[in-house]
Amino acid sequence: MVDSDDPGFGGDRQMCRIFGSFAGEATAPELAAVSARQRHGGPDGRGVLTGRGWSLGCDRLAVTDPGRGTQPYRLPTAPGVLAVLNGEIYNHRELRRRMAARGHRFPDSCDGSVLPALYLEYGPRFAEHLDGMFAIAVLDRRTTAGPQLVLAVDDMGMKPIHYHVAADGSVRFASEIPALLAFDGVPADPREESLDTVLATKTPFGTETALRGIKVVPPGTTAVARPGSGLRVHRRAPYRTPPVTGTAGQDLEETLRVETERLADADVPVCAITSGGLDSGLVTALAASGARATGGAPLHSFHLTYRGRWPDSEHTYARAVALRSRTVHHQVEADPAEFASLLTRTVRHLGQPNADPIALSTYALFRAVHQSGFSVALTGDGADELFGGYDRLRAALAAPEGADWAGGYADALAAVPRMLRNRLYTPAYRAFIAERGSDGDRVLAELRASGTDRLTAIVNFETRWRMPAYHLRRVDHLSMAWGVEARMPFCQPRVAALARALPAEDLRGKRALYRVGRDLLPPSVLRRPKQPFTLPVAAMMTSGSPLMDAVQDLLSPARLLRGGRLRPDRVQALITRQLSRPSGPDALALWALAVHELWTEVAQGLRVPVGCAA
Template sequence: MCGVTGWVSYDRELTAHTVTLRAMTATLAARGPDGEGVWTARHAGLGHRRLAVIDLPGGAQPMVAETPAGAIALSYSGEVYNHRELRAELQRRGHRFRTASDTEVVLTAYLEWGEDLVEHLNGMYAFAVWDDRTERLLLVRDRLGVKPMFIYPTADGLLFGSEPKAILANPLARKALGEDGLREIFGFVKMPGSAIWHGMRELKPGTLAVLDHNGLRERVYWRVEAMPHPDNAAESVEHVRELLHDIMRRQLVADVPQCVLLSGGLDSSVLTALAAEVLHERGEIPRTFAVSFAGEQDGFVPHVLQDSLDAPFVRQVARHVGTEHTDIVLDHTALADPDNRAAAVTARDLPTGMGEMDVSLLLLFQAARARSTVALSGESADEVFAGYWWQHDPAAQQAPIYPWIAGIGGAQSQTRPMINAGLAARMDIPGHLVGGYADALAQAPVLDTDDPREQRLRRICHVHLSQFLTNMLDRKDRMSMAVGLEVRVPFCDHRLVEYVYNAPWALKTFDGKEKSLLRGAARGLLPSTVLERRKSPYPSTQDVKYLLAVQDQLHELLSRRDATVFEIIERDWVRAVATTDPALIDRATRAFLERLLDITMWLDIYRPEMRL
């Protein structure tokens, strides 16, 4: 998987700045525990940290191709799942290979096709190519944005990295936070391209950037398009099934141990069953991991997001497909541990996480990494197949704000009572969210032949792909790479996304439930109880002792007279919720509390310059 970083400066001799490049690269050590490399030219430097997955001895980076006109260097993160087919095609075109790595395939593809290599790749990736022949930098991010790439334009070039921390290690980058960044932090929506830090942004999914002496230009090389869907329900189900089988065989290629993250929901159970088929054919026993909470069966209260516990379904699937299964059981002390929160906030570089759900995911990944280097995860199935309950709720469908906000919190979630009144008025978060949603809907591709309802539902599906999925993928990437675990997301295969996006709503719900096409494709693979299980999200603890621990931390915060967070947050609001009966704290307030603790931790660790 790896971490990439670099610096282009047309006014400097960067061969004299290897110390800075090494410092930038060192910040990504967790992403690549197996190797480190730095390469410099006159006006460019690339850094790389390697997590060895394919061709363990042969894939060291940055990888360099020497040509008579100059060197071409690549720093690459991710996996290209069709690298074997590409290797064969490039060999037919006269290229020779020194290694068995997909890294060399990407570098050779650049030699053959230049920036048009993006049209040939299937996978998850973010990479940088410096072409010394033209003193030109190419940055590429995969179609769905599974792998990250942040950029920071400078007066004479560009800084870039897999994570903000790599860029912030360069003295040219300012650790500054403005009102736009705060809107992102408190809005609970990740706007495309946003990076929170002033002057920094993220290369958008499906986009490449080229930097040369004429400046920086960006080009969208892929976006999902609206097209007629000629297949009926049976044909659609069969095509989805065929795609899933092909995707799984492509993605279960590695020279290291692999596993599946199993929650007992439809998405992860389908992946587990498909992976088991492939691995059993190879004579391997599939390995699965799940997270649960100590004592969760005592006093579980079903609610709109989760009406059943995962554990019984996890055990049923593990037995059905024959996996070697491990449960990671966490208690309230691990979830509330400030050191674990600090690790999660540092992994994200930003206080935009999901509180204890980030901590539990980090600990799950850590346990999985002890026995595997690669994991499969079900992210994006809900965005692709329309699996969230609010996508099917008429009120949320028609709301003027993001459906997940309208569905979970409604009007309450549009207010921010915790923020200082003057700052809240200037930021106008409700207006920010309403405007952002209107823009996102307008950008969604639809068919003129669709009726208004079909167009609206298609637009909502697109907003989930463009603005909800990105946050989920960011979370997955940061928590997994913080422990050196490569997590692959089969449902993000662009062929599957394109096909299902264009299926009419009636096909997406042909059996009267969410994710009908996926459920239909999975028939025969799983027990009927799992197939028919209602959508259940990533689990969150209901243990009241966790909220009590959070309130204790709020009391500690209130005792700090110099806490920077109170430049933003109303101290009286914190005092009030710190003494509220935990049984009266609703989901929206709990989310604000966890965001408050994340922000406090982030401010203490990063000490940003506040431009408010």
């Protein structure tokens, strides 16, 4: 189920992705297959180095110093240290000055060129000095005891590294799961509990993925491997931000402005994603203001809507933001007739199931950004998690003392309510989940055992577990599917530190951000009710619609009987109810079931027999 016009799976496009192996051999055909599966990230350069028992590779989307910056990075004075980077190091100029003062010389001005020098100075603690979004692999060949592999992911988890540790301790890693599966011996083995995980939390949280034996390096950690030792993950000290000089509220607007303008600095065209809401509106307004102040070209803004008439359209709000901010506005109209084919591409790019329909919208939006010639897009992602934007947070904080606020919060994360999940499961699968425990139960247990106040418990959970796995990984994979780098000012360390310093009252309904928006955004945007950027699936999943036809095919009785986890009669009753009385909850439940079913098919298609190239 692959379309030949999808840039990720055909043609000669390359990517800004990293991959490699350690303490085990990888053949040239293997490495070529790994690279081919994630080369959609960019066409600007490819490099692979191999040695005895190791390999290191990257295909580059050039955003800084496009003409140079060949990866893997290495310095003439230290050829034993190699590095590859996925992402951006925003403080690379400051680091370059510091390293130059210590005698290091650099062949270009690319941000990743500082990494070997930084590693030489600080060893595996080098990532503590990085301000940016990054996934980095460093190979140190200097030690007499054998080489050492170091993997590091930024504090928020904006750029992922997926890895597999074999029984002999050898390590394979890649930015994307489909690429990792192209290594010999990495199994495409769906977890039996993955269906319940998708229905209970929409996607796997934490270090585990939906495939057995494949994990993800957690946010804010550094992992070290030596021959025979596997991979040992260490949580490092976070990047140190400057102290708050006044009150957090007073500093917020200026900090957002500085970070947005800093992230808009690139050697390629930059645009903004404008949904019509508060968060993306602030980013758009600040970026547009910065472009005018420096005499640059007007900022371009992009908004996705759907061909035809659909409920909850936000295009008027997005246009109001664009007019106020004086951007060159692009209203992208996706065609619902193509959504069934887009769903297959989206699921494949994500590598594991994500039950939020926003994934399809995100993919279509970044396709339009790419087709318009932009390589960098500023987005408002992260504001809800850091500044208290979700309805479920407000409900939890408003619950009276002694009420089960954690239970209500965990239930709000589900794609399918617990009672309906149990009704849809076969007796055997229901018993399996009861014995193993649901991931929804684990979320609930973590919230209850946090030992802190409600607000702190929720923000910690959202930023450490849910946001990286559910939100940021989706944005990363679906933007890079089209060679677009999504940059997120709200996820910058300084902004996150200010959010943590705000009084609890300012985190109820993003009050602090609304104050910032008073002089930047139209009143219509500030007064409107909160609405997530997503797909109107309830209205689109009707009799004879392309999406409903695809869902019915994926949830056919014969297919469900083969799977053995769902009762076909009860799934069919759910479909019948949606066809007769369309509703948001039923549509989301069917969407989640269909996405998981499609993912299991895609995962099997990515299986590579040992000894064969993909």
